[in-house]
Structure formats: C-alpha cells, structure tokens
Amino acid sequence: MEWYRILGSIITLIGSIFLFLGALGVFRMPDLYNRMQAGTKATTLGTILTLLGIGICHYEWIGQILVIIMFIALTNPISSHALARAAHFKGIPLTKGSVADKLKEKESTEVEVD
Amino acid sequence: MIKRLIPLLLVISLFFILLKVATNVAPNYDLTGVAKTYAEQGASDLGAMNLVTAIVVTYRGLDTLGEVTVLFMAGTGIALLLRRKKKKNDSGIKNRAASEILKTGSKLLVPIITMFGAYIFINGHLSPGGGFQGGAAIASAVMLMFLADSSFKINHKVFVLIESFSGIFYVLIGVLGLVILGADNFLDNRILPLGTFGTILSAGTIPLIYTLVGLKVGTELASILDNMKGELE
Amino acid sequence: MELQQGIFILMGLAMIIAAVLAMHVKDLISSIIAVGVVSLFASILYLLMQAPDVAMTEAAIGAGLSTLIFLYALHKTKDVEEEND
Amino acid sequence: MNITTIVHITGFALILIGFWGMLTQKNMIKIILGLAIVETGVQLVMVAFGFIDGRTAPILDSAVELSKASSLIVDPVPQALVLTAIVIGVAVNALMLTFVIRLYQQKKSLSINDYKDLKW
Numbered sequence: 130m131e132w133y134r135i136l137g138s139i140i141t142l143i144g145s146i147f148l149f150l151g152a153l154g155v156f157r158m159p160d161l162y163n164r165m166q167a168g169t170k171a172t173t174l175g176t177i178l179t180l181l182g183i184g185i186c187h188y189e190w191i192g193q194i195l196v197i198i199m200f201i202a203l204t205n206p207i208s209s210h211a212l213a214r215a216a217h218f219k220g221i222p223l224t225k226g227s228v229a230d231k232l233k234e235k236e237s238t239e240v241e242v243d
Numbered sequence: 244m245i246k247r248l249i250p251l252l253l254v255i256s257l258f259f260i261l262l263k264v265a266t267n268v269a270p271n272y273d274l275t276g277v278a279k280t281y282a283e284q285g286a287s288d289l290g291a292m293n294l295v296t297a298i299v300v301t302y303r304g305l306d307t308l309g310e311v312t313v314l315f316m317a318g319t320g321i322a323l324l325l326r327r328k329k330k331k332n333d334s335g336i337k338n339r340a341a342s343e344i345l346k347t348g349s350k351l352l353v354p355i356i357t358m359f360g361a362y363i364f365i366n367g368h369l370s371p372g373g374g375f376q377g378g379a380a381i382a383s384a385v386m387l388m389f390l391a392d393s394s395f396k397i398n399h400k401v402f403v404l405i406e407s408f409s410g411i412f413y414v415l416i417g418v419l420g421l422v423i424l425g426a427d428n429f430l431d432n433r434i435l436p437l438g439t440f441g442t443i444l445s446a447g448t449i450p451l452i453y454t455l456v457g458l459k460v461g462t463e464l465a466s467i468l469d470n471m472k473g474e475l476e
Numbered sequence: 477m478e479l480q481q482g483i484f485i486l487m488g489l490a491m492i493i494a495a496v497l498a499m500h501v502k503d504l505i506s507s508i509i510a511v512g513v514v515s516l517f518a519s520i521l522y523l524l525m526q527a528p529d530v531a532m533t534e535a536a537i538g539a540g541l542s543t544l545i546f547l548y549a550l551h552k553t554k555d556v557e558e559e560n561d
Numbered sequence: 562m563n564i565t566t567i568v569h570i571t572g573f574a575l576i577l578i579g580f581w582g583m584l585t586q587k588n589m590i591k592i593i594l595g596l597a598i599v600e601t602g603v604q605l606v607m608v609a610f611g612f613i614d615g616r617t618a619p620i621l622d623s624a625v626e627l628s629k630a631s632s633l634i635v636d637p638v639p640q641a642l643v644l645t646a647i648v649i650g651v652a653v654n655a656l657m658l659t660f661v662i663r664l665y666q667q668k669k670s671l672s673i674n675d676y677k678d679l680k681w
Contacts, residue, residue, distance in 0.1 A: 200355075207348035211391075214342055250584035254577055261573040268569065272613060274631050278638045282631035286621050294619040294634070295529045298641040310645045317652035324659045363532075371528035371620065375648050379536035386544055441622075460648065464541060467655050471548040484564050488571035495575050495598050499582035504590060511594050514575070518601050521568060526618040527608050527640045533647045534604075542597065542651045549658035550590060553665045 137185035144178030160224035169209040290437035304430035349391035356384040364457030378460025385465040512543040568609035575602030611636030
C-alpha cells in the first residue's frame, strides 16, 4: 500500500470521528443552540477532513474536492448562523445553565440608542 | 362515516390495480425497441455523450418545446392571478434586517451558484445535467437572495428580455433545421457540424439549445418565486 | 440479502414514513418539510438507480424550489388571516 | 426481491398514501401536498421501469465502450420523460397554490368544505 493511501485513510478516520462526535452532540446537548453548535462545528470539520482524506487517496480528484470544501466552508456556518438567529428572535429559550446572551444584550442596547 | 368509506373503497380498488401492475412487471435485462436504437446510434448520429440530453433536446425536441411552453403558461397564469395590488404601507409587522454575516455570505455565494448553473447547462451534452437543472440552480441563486435580503428585488425588464429572446431563438433554431435540412428536420441539431466527440464544442446545436432552455427555465422559475413571494414584507 | 437491496429498502421505508407523517401531522409547516424529505430521498434513489440527471433535477426543484413555493403560499394565506383579526 | 420491485413497491405505496390524503384531507394546501407525493411516486415507478441491475448511467464516457453501449447502460427514455415531468409538476403545483391563495383572499378559509358554490 502506498504511503498516501495510509495518510488519506487516517485523515478520513479522524474526520469520521468528528462526524460521530457531532451526531452525539446533537443527541446529548440540552437546548437548541448547543445542539446546533455541535451539529455545525463538528460536522463542518468532519466533512472537510473526510473529503480531504478521499482527495489524498484519489489525488486526481483533488481539484473538485477543494471546490466542494470551499462550498461547505461557506454554506454550512452561514446557514446555521441564520437558523440560530431566527430561533433566538422567535424566542426559543436557552438552557438553564447558560451564563451569557450577547445577542439579547446587543438588542437591548440598540433599542436604548434608538 | 360514509365520507370515509368512499375514499377507502377508491384507495382499495387503486391498490388492486397497482398490485396487478406490480406483479406483472418482470425486470428487464436488455434494452428493447427505441431505447436500443438510441443507445446504438445516438453517439454517431448526434455526437452527444449524455444520451438523456440527446433524447430530451433532439429525438424528443418537440416535447421539450411544448414543455417549456407549459412552464411559460404556468408562470404567466401565476403572474396574472397574483398581480400586485396597491402597496399597503405599514402592515404592522416589521421585518428584522438580516445580519451582516448572512448578507455578505449570500453575496459571495450567489455569483458562484449562478456560474455553477451556467456550467451545468453548457456541459449538458457531456456530463449529467442540462438546461432544466442549470435553470433550477440559477433560480436557487435568486431564491437565496430572496431569503437572505428581504429588500432584494429582481430586475423585471432584464428577466423578461432574457426569457422572450431565449424562447424566440429556441424556435428559430428549430425552424433553421426545416430550412437547411428540409422537411422532417424540425429542431435537428445537425445544422452545425458535430465536431469531435466529447469536446465542449460538439454535438451541433445541443449546447446552444440547452443554454437557451437553461436561461428560459431559470428566469421563469425565478419569476414564479417572485410572484409567489409578492408583497409580504 | 445484499447490501444494495438493504439500502433501497431502508430508503423506501424512510420515504413511506415521511409521506405518512406529511399526511398525518396537523401542523402544515411540518407537513411541507416532510414532503421535501420525501423528494430528497427520492433524489438519492434516482442516483442509486443510475439516473444522475433526474437526481439533480429532483434535488434542485423537488426538494428546494417546491418546498419554498409551498412555504410562500402558506405564509400568504396566514398573513391575510392575521390582518383580518 | 430485486431492486426494481423494491422501488415499485415504494412508489406504489407513495401513490396510495398521496391518493388517500387527497381524498380525505380538508385543508386545500394539504390536498396539493398529497398530489405532490403522488407525483413523486409516479416518477419513482417510471424511473424504476428503465433500471437494469449492474449497468451504468446513460452517459457514454470512457467507462462505456461505444460499440457495446446498448448492453452497458440503463434505459435512457424513462429518465428523459421523468426529467420533464418534474419541471412540469412544480409549475402545476405553483399554479394550484396560486388558485388556493386567490380563493383564500375571497373567503378567508382554507377548508375545502367552505367552497360549495357550484354544489347543488
């Protein structure tokens, strides 16, 4: 087996571990925002690593895979950000243990300014 | 009770009809009839790598023209039925402005998605995809702008121009087949040279027609979305 | 049973469950999303059935544009109601 | 059980569920959703008619030898038909939803039971 195949397999394995942790986080986290955070950060990194590992194994596809990685890096956090913001404005409560709500603070200061 | 009984009877009768169909179909192990001809002669006849494209654009070109017409009719009907009333000012519900991240990100993404749509329909004869898929991708870019920026409006004049000119050129290419190659050749792709098999400038007029179809479908779906969205804000 | 058939059976079951949910749930938004899920699984089935063209069309139009059109229609019919009250 | 049969059963089940929904639901948007499910089922069944196990997509790239193409690819004709059916389907759905919106603007109701103007 060539060395790049082993390297690619290891990177793919790390990526799938991150994906598993993301799924576990969606299952275990207490409220919507924490779940969304787990489902975005971990899966973005996991998907990028998995794709990169495949790209190293089959190096003739690395161009397409870099384009896909760029798409995922652009779309996944932005869509998640929009969803979380909408949920916050809709009034979905935070979990009891949370210590800060910066968006609410920002809104209240904005209202005072107006 | 009787209201539930009649639908139940209808569904049960449909079930038996479908059961008859399901039990009578044997899986086929070879292409037969017209599909075999297309598979054997499609490449040498039309020079298109993607046989689905060859069927949609050339072998069944008239169907596609009719389909684009149906889409146009549906879009026109929607625009007619949902025509704008006078703008009500201040309905009481204020829209929250989108965040800076969302605006910047969508502005970055829209050109890329539009370019991807153009790539899909230009390469329709070489790889999976074509006018309808590319048009849908372009409409998705417009959809993203609608969702991300509530004050975004499409330029109706440009859209109408693109739509009508692509429709006119589509029909003109069809008529050119009649003029150059004689009767029975409406929408024939061989009025241009077939070129080298597998390159982007090959397969006669297929890339040209699919580009026109893609522009037309994209603008039509975007106008349908725009009309359905209306003056909600 | 081979792996491929197992995948097809799982996808089919998921589609049927989503369709039943779409018809059974009272909430219209959940219903619309469930129909979008049916379309998304259908596009995966098309890809597995060696029909990439159809898969692309279904994913872009069936799961994307169609869902948004339904949501816009729902929003329009709700909007007037709120104004009326 | 081969793959064609599995997909056929799925498609027929979707058709029956959508049909049942169309007949029993009162909400007009839900009736259109039922029709959308029926459309998906019919399209699945049609694509499954052209599927042949162990063959590749109807694209004649380097993986398919041109002279033996007809024994290597699946049937392209149902795929072309379904391709157009999907686009038409979404246009028809949008048109029907437009009618629903217009009806709603008249009577402020989504229930099909409130529209009995032509019933005698």
